[in-house]
Amino acid sequence: xxxxxxxxxxxxxxxxxxxxxxxxxxxxxxxxxxxxxxxxxxxxxxxxxxxxxxxxxxxxxxxxxxxxxxxxxxxxxxxxxxxxxxxxxxxxxxxxxxxxxxxxxxxxxxxxxxxxxxxxxxxxxxxxxxxxxxxxxxxxxxxxxxxxxxxxxxxxxxxxxxxxxxxxxxxxxxxxxxxxxxxxxxxxxxxxxxxxxxxxxxxxxxxxxxxxxxxxxxxxxxxxxxxxxxxxxxxxxxxxxxxxxxxxxxxxxxxxxxxxxxxxxxxxxxxxxxxxxxxxxxxxxxxxxxxxxxxxxxxxxxxxxxxxxxxxxxxxxxxxxxxxxxxxxxxxxxxxxxxxxxxxxxxxxxxxxxxxxxxxx
Amino acid sequence: xxxxxxxxxxxxxxxxxxxxxxxxxxxxxxxxxxxxxxxxxxxxxxxxxxxxxxxxxxxxxxxxxxxxxxxxxxxxxxxxxxxxxxxxxxxxxxxxxxxxxxxxxxxxxxxxxxxxxxxxxxxxxxxxxxxxxxxxxxxxxxxxxxxxxxxxxxxxxxxxxxxxxxxxxxxxxxxxxxxxxxxxxxxxxxxxxxxxxxxxxxxxxxxxxxxxxxxxxxxxxxxxxxxxxxxxxxxxxxxxxxxxxxxxxxxxxxxxxxxxxxxxxxxxxxx
Ligand SMILES: Cc1ncc(C[n+]2csc(CCOP(=O)(O)OP(=O)(O)O)c2C)c(N)n1
Ligand code: SF4
Ligand SMILES: [Mg+2]
Numbered sequence: 001x002x003x004x005x006x007x008x009x010x011x012x013x014x015x016x017x018x019x020x021x022x023x024x025x026x027x028x029x030x031x032x033x034x035x036x037x038x039x040x041x042x043x044x045x046x047x048x049x050x051x052x053x054x055x056x057x058x059x060x061x062x063x064x065x066x067x068x069x070x071x072x073x074x075x076x077x078x079x080x081x082x083x084x085x086x087x088x089x090x091x092x093x094x095x096x097x098x099x100x101x102x103x104x105x106x107x108x109x110x111x112x113x114x115x116x117x118x119x120x121x122x123x124x125x126x127x128x129x130x131x132x133x134x135x136x137x138x139x140x141x142x143x144x145x146x147x148x149x150x151x152x153x154x155x156x157x158x159x160x161x162x163x164x165x166x167x168x169x170x171x172x173x174x175x176x177x178x179x180x181x182x183x184x185x186x187x188x189x190x191x192x193x194x195x196x197x198x199x200x201x202x203x204x205x206x207x208x209x210x211x212x213x214x215x216x217x218x219x220x221x222x223x224x225x226x227x228x229x230x231x232x233x234x235x236x237x238x239x240x241x242x243x244x245x246x247x248x249x250x251x252x253x254x255x256x257x258x259x260x261x262x263x264x265x266x267x268x269x270x271x272x273x274x275x276x277x278x279x280x281x282x283x284x285x286x287x288x289x290x291x292x293x294x295x296x297x298x299x300x301x302x303x304x305x306x307x308x309x310x311x312x313x314x315x316x317x318x319x320x321x322x323x324x325x326x327x328x329x330x331x332x333x334x335x336x337x338x339x340x341x342x343x344x345x346x347x348x349x350x351x352x353x354x355x356x357x358x359x360x361x
Numbered sequence: 362x363x364x365x366x367x368x369x370x371x372x373x374x375x376x377x378x379x380x381x382x383x384x385x386x387x388x389x390x391x392x393x394x395x396x397x398x399x400x401x402x403x404x405x406x407x408x409x410x411x412x413x414x415x416x417x418x419x420x421x422x423x424x425x426x427x428x429x430x431x432x433x434x435x436x437x438x439x440x441x442x443x444x445x446x447x448x449x450x451x452x453x454x455x456x457x458x459x460x461x462x463x464x465x466x467x468x469x470x471x472x473x474x475x476x477x478x479x480x481x482x483x484x485x486x487x488x489x490x491x492x493x494x495x496x497x498x499x500x501x502x503x504x505x506x507x508x509x510x511x512x513x514x515x516x517x518x519x520x521x522x523x524x525x526x527x528x529x530x531x532x533x534x535x536x537x538x539x540x541x542x543x544x545x546x547x548x549x550x551x552x553x554x555x556x557x558x559x560x561x562x563x564x565x566x567x568x569x570x571x572x573x574x575x576x577x578x579x580x581x582x583x584x585x586x587x588x589x590x591x592x593x594x595x596x597x598x599x600x601x602x603x604x605x606x607x608x609x610x611x612x613x614x615x616x617x618x619x620x621x622x623x624x625x626x627x628x629x630x631x632x
Contacts, residue, residue: 023455024451024454024455026451052454052455054450054454056447056480057476057477057480058476060444060447060476060477061444061447061450061476061477061480062447064440064441064444064447064448064451064477065447065448065450065451065454066451067438067440067441067444067447067448067451068420068438068447068448068449068450068451068452068453068454068455069451069452069454069455070451071418071438071448071451071452072452072455072456074455074456076451076455090441091441091444094440094441098438098439205418205436205437205438205452206436207415207416207417207418207435207436207459208414208415208434208435208436209414209415214430214434214435214436214437215436215437216430216436216437216438216439217437217438217439218421218430218437218438218439219439220427220428220439222428
């Protein structure tokens with residue numbers, strides 16, 4: 001029997017970090033995710049596992065501390081909410097350019113600007129299309145339960161080391177703040193120096209010795225031909241993600257005529273909407289992308305052969321809907337439904353949207 | 362009488378100077394007369410003499426020294442503009458046994474990266490911070506820096522730095538010295554052999570401080586940028602002595618260790 005608890009999404013991020021052998025967390029307070037660092041500080045993992053927890057002077061500093069810790073070949077993470085992630089954008093781009101692993105958690109709130117501290121999914125573009133400058137992508141995981149908040153910390157690290165590319169958990173104020181039952185995994189010890197050498201020794205800045213060349217963590221390349229080669233290497237990684245690591249969940253999609261596409265908290269509401277629609281005799285299904293990048297284009301395209309329409313349900317003005325359209329490639333109708341400003345749609349609003357935008361429309 | 366042969370003269374016992382083994386053979390891209398190259402050499406020599414090549418990691422800035430990693434044969438990180446102290450912090454915290462140094466220009470350290478500079482020192486990170494103050498943005502073509510002198514002509518202050526418009530030159534080293542986390546704060550230069558020796562001694566001391574865990578060591582090197590200043594290297598040295606030294610006087614500003622924690626301790630609030 002595992003270790004079963006009732007925990008908040010944000011708290012579980014902290015607990016999962018300690019349990020998966022994370023080496024360091026750097027962060028700066030912002031609602032609705034401050035519990036991540038608060039929990040870590042209260043747990044004092046430096047006494048237990050040796051994990052470093054440091055409150056930085058800003059998100060700019062946090063992400064650059066991540067750059068430093070990742071350069072050592074270690075498992076390092078940060079968390080923030082929307083405005084803080086914007087501040088990190090340059091640093092994230094540098095990490096992608098220097099091919100450094102690391103985990104970034106965005107517990108989204110509404111924007112633009114200071115916006116609202118209420119939940120939102122308005123950072124989809126920022127998370128999945130790069131966010132900072134230059135042609136790069138993050139490996140983006142979208143949990144829809146407290147359990148997945150726990151599981152995706154370890155998974156995020158695994159993928160970020162597999163690709164030597166930053167990974168992001170893109171979640172929202174609801175999942176971050178709500179309490180649910182969660183089964184915690186057993187403690188994994190932090191990597192020893194020897195393991196770091198084994199896992200990251202071929203590239204990390206572990207100290208230059210006579211037996212090897214310098215290891216330089218840089219995103220700079222002055223020769224255009226070489227920079228293009230770098231870009232091609234990055235693009236090859238993103239393609240490999242698409243081939244090997246797409247994750248999604250399907251609920252009643254097999255015979256569905258109308259498919260809701262939703263992630264995070266919107267998928268929880270949409271699952272209820274599917275039940276309501278089925279009760280009314282409407283064959284509805286839910287498709288939940290778990291990786292937002294790589295996006296499950298292929299599967300959505302297959303489903304579009306039979307479905308009469310897709311509704312992308314997101315807490316924004318219509319962002320993921322663009323990827324759904326690119327997946328469906330005109331085979332059938334794709335519409336968007338979303339509330340903004342921190343308002344959480346109700347299942348009956350989703351039902352109405354299906355009826356008015358897809359069935360009646 | 363036996364004639365003196367070349368081999369008799371060129372032999373290890375007669376060697377008075379050799380290139381540090383920590384310096385690579387890559388020709389430096391710095392302009393002739395630039396201070397960056399001299400400071401690189403000194404860091405390389407200190408690393409070699411302390412025999413810490415395998416245990417040292419450098420953080421390069423954005424600025425003319427962005428490619429410092431081509432010249433010192435050690436592992437490096439290349440930080441975003443101004444963020445070297447944060448990168449150094451992140452590395453040092455997960456690898457406390459390593460020697461970590463950041464290397465930054467005045468734009469990098471004292472303008473865009475002021476927050477990271479102040480907070481790294483205030484935390485008393487056990488790192489070495491090297492600050493090349495040439496009173497100009499060398500890399501981007503000679504624009505005004507936070508350290509440019511009043512009246513100094515630059516690409517973005519073509520009529521001379523005007524306090525009403527641009528504020529005063531920033532003595533960030535004096536500010537840093539006020540911070541309780543600082544152990545050793547000094548201002549040096551490399552324009553004469555004597556000053557080169559003093560700067561090297563300061564760098565050595567700064568690296569040795571890392572072992573003692575006594576806080577941050579911060580070395581400003583008042584430097585020249587003849588390309589940015591648009592005068593020749595010799596005139597640059599003269600201009601520096603005449604104009605920069607009075608405003609940025611050389612010497613130690615703090616030499617000790619980070620402040621005693623007890624001095625700051627208040628009663629804990631009850632939960
Ligand atoms: C975010 C960002 N802003 C601006 C720049 C452009 N930039 C590159 S180097 C530099 C100034 C460097 O001056 P300094 O730090 O004094 O170094 P020096 O070249 O004089 O040694 C600037 C503004 C940049 N690379 N990144
Ligand atoms: S521009 Fe100035 S700082 Fe840059 S290499 Fe030339 S002299 Fe040195
Ligand atoms: Mg400068």
